[in-house]
Amino acid sequence: MCNIVSKFFNQVMKRLLTVVCLLVGLAALAEVPGSEKQILVDLYESTNGKHWVRKWNLKEPVDTWYGVTVRDNRVVGIELFHNNLMGPLPESLGQLQQLETLNVAFNNLTGQLPATIFKLRKLRVLKLEMNRLKGELPETVGNLTELRELSVFNNFLSGRIPNGIGSLKRLEVLNLSSNQFFGRIPESIGELNNLRALGLFENQLYGDIPESMGNLAQLKELVLSNNRLGGAIPESFGRLASLEVLQLQNNEFNSYRNLANMQTDKLLVFDYDEEESEIDFKNFDFSRTRMADTKFEDDVDK
Structure with missing residues (x-):
């Protein structure tokens, strides 16, 4: 009886082992869809992949390619920071519907900013800074409702900052600095309740700062x-209790009076056109502040 049970047990274990091996083999063979692989090849060819610092071996599986993250056989991340990409981004990038991170900062990208990028509704991080991209930031940027970070500083982007930016409720970092954006800062920017860093410096923005900016209770860095920009500093600035960095210099403000309502005990950086100010900040310890050119940028030594 024992022999019969033993043989039966051994047969079951062998079959189970066979099934496990088959499943492992299938998993090893699994790869991203051919269409997604082709989009990555488009990116490689469009941005002169043969001259990248860290190149891709297109004959190897996609999940071995530098900077590409694959999860559940879908491409979810592209991180090619400081990798000598040259040329335009392909329109086909907008077809990577599972993409969560696109970081191609500190390269030599040129051409128009592909409108298809703003169809990537699962995108959480979009970093395009320190390139030579042109075009406008469209209203469809508001489609990226999962976005936590949007950084495009130091490009040649132009046009107005779209009202759609206010739809990015989860956004924590917004840096549009050192571009050619013009016009007024949209009121909708005050709807970004989770924003911690806002950089708009070195553009062609004019008009009053919207009062709604005072709603950004989590804001730590504000660089304008x-x-x-003109008119008076908004009274609502007195509500920016978390602020640590405030840079306002080289604008056309006619009154800084409302800065006196701010809590200055947390400020580490405070730059404004002092000679134009009618306020004597007697309670502010300037000795512990520092001048800063804040760009919220990646560490280029990574």
Whole structure:
């Protein structure tokens, strides 16, 4: 009886082992869809992949390619920071519907900003800074409702900052600095309740700062210098209790009076056109502040 049970047990274990091996083999053979692989090849060819610092071996599986993250056989991340990409981004990028991270910062990308990028509704991080991209930031940027970080500083982007930016409720970092954006800062920017860093410096923005900016209770860094912003500093700035960095210099403000309502005990950086101010900040310890050119940028030594 024992022999019969033993043989039966051995047969069951052998079959189970066979099934496990088959499943492992199938998993090993699994790869991203051919269409997604082709989109990555488009990116490689469009941005002169043969001259990248870290190149891809297109004959190897996609999940071995530098900077590509694959999960459940779908491409969810592309991180090619400082990798000598040259040329335009392909329109086909917008077909990577599971993409969560696109970081191609600090490269030599040129051409128009592909409108298809703003169809990537699962995108959480979009970093395009330090390139030579042109075009406008479209209203469809508001489709990226999962976005936590949007950084495009130091490009040649132009046009107005779209009202759709206010739809990005989860956004924590927004840096549009050192571009050619013009016009007024949209009121909708005050709807970004989770925003911690906002950089708009070195553009062609004009008009009053919207009062709604005072709603950004989580904001720690606000850099608006080197524009043509005017009028008075909003009274609502007194509600920016978390602020640590505030840079306002080189604008056309006619009154700084409302800065006196701010809590200055947390400020580490405070730059404004002092000679134009009618306020004497007697309670502010300037000795512990520092001048800063804040770009919220990646560490280029990574």
